[in-house]
Amino acid sequence: MPPPPSSLPPRVLPNLVSCSRRAVTSAATAAAAAYSTAVAAGGGGGGGRPLRYAVLGAGFAGLSVAWHLLKHSPKGSRVRVDIYDESGIGGGASGVSGGLLHPGIIRPPTSEKTADILLESSLQSCSLQVLDSDEAQCLIPGLCVPLNFAVYMPLALNINPKKYLQVALFFACQNMSDEASLSSSEQKECKLYNEHVDDLQQLAGDYDSVIICLGARASSLPELTNKLPLRTCRGVIAEFQLPSDTIETYGSQSPSILSDAWLAFQGPRTVSIGSTWQWKSENYSSSVSDDEALNAMEELLPKASAVYPGITKWKFVQARAGIRAMPPLTANGSLPLLGCLNDVIGKRSNCSFWLVGGLGARGLLFHGLAGKLTAKAVISCDENLIPPEFTCWKEP
Structure with a gap:
């Protein structure tokens, strides 16, 4: 496990190879408070620590979320994205797909x-x-x-999934970091850790948000056992x-x-x-x-x-x-499961938890849209930016 981000100096890594429209009230409020705190501490630009995001999974969904977090973060902000996957980039079902x-x-x-x-x-x-x-x-x-x-x-x-993930999508995250390094007011970092995450709470104290993109392995997290309709x-x-x-x-x-x-x-x-x-x-x-x-x-x-x-x-x-x-079959078809998980797993810190899951056999098709919607919702601390068709899985 790397040292917690709070102990590391800000830096750029230029060489990184409801069906109802209810707001997630308690979750969004707490996440918004965390966002405001981070901005006040300098995450929105200037000194202090950057906004910190952990992305679990380096497949289609995870790398898409990472790229969109870097892409859509506010101008002049300082952002750090850490990707965790013990199997490396494309080591799961994404890398095996037909493309x-x-x-x-x-x-x-x-x-x-x-x-x-x-x-x-x-x-x-x-x-x-x-x-x-x-x-x-x-x-x-x-x-x-x-x-x-x-x-x-x-x-x-028809693409080669492994090459797309390793050479194109992760490389695009690297380029985003490189370009940000040219700005005196903006810093963006993206780093991959080939490590296993046992539970979500071990990350909660070090990140503003944790986005779970582990595919079928998401249910193996103790906080999500028997809670996802996958x-x-x-x-x-x-x-x-x-x-x-x-x-x-x-x-x-x-x-x-x-x-x-x-x-x-x-x-x-x-x-x-x-x-x-x-x-x-x-x-x-x-x-x-x-x-x-x-x-x-x-x-x-x-x-x-x-x-x-x-x-x-x-x-x-x-x-x-x-x-x-x-994902489950619904009246709208088999759609990915997106949204904030704070009400699902229980809120225990200022860190917010999000899910991109259930892409099924359509990971290549859905990953761009799912990553963009989720990243924008995470950055804004607003689940309502995600269409209800993707979040209604949480309704009783």
């Missing part, structure tokens, strides 16, 4: 029901194109289109490569494929296929046993080969896994 960001990818349906849904969606959106078999196979030679119908999403985006679901992804003696490769301009299984191509010779869904799993390991890998391939390969038969020529390389934190 498919919708809208994107080609979608050949395998049932009439799915075809009807996709057709209706494509008629309502100019970003979706309806293709017949010939048109789809021009994009992906060898693609099987069972119903002579596929939807193409030309705004396709469902765990383990997913296994299988990685394949073309044998070195195979001349024909996957087209450099061909999109990835989304069907009963998804095929996320990372270059002409590498593809990840996913994902399995093992509900109520308590296996948090990213490692996959031989038996689990075999079971995953037996489940995923038939689904993948149904739309892309050429996958049978590819060679299995490895499997990786992660635990999704699935």
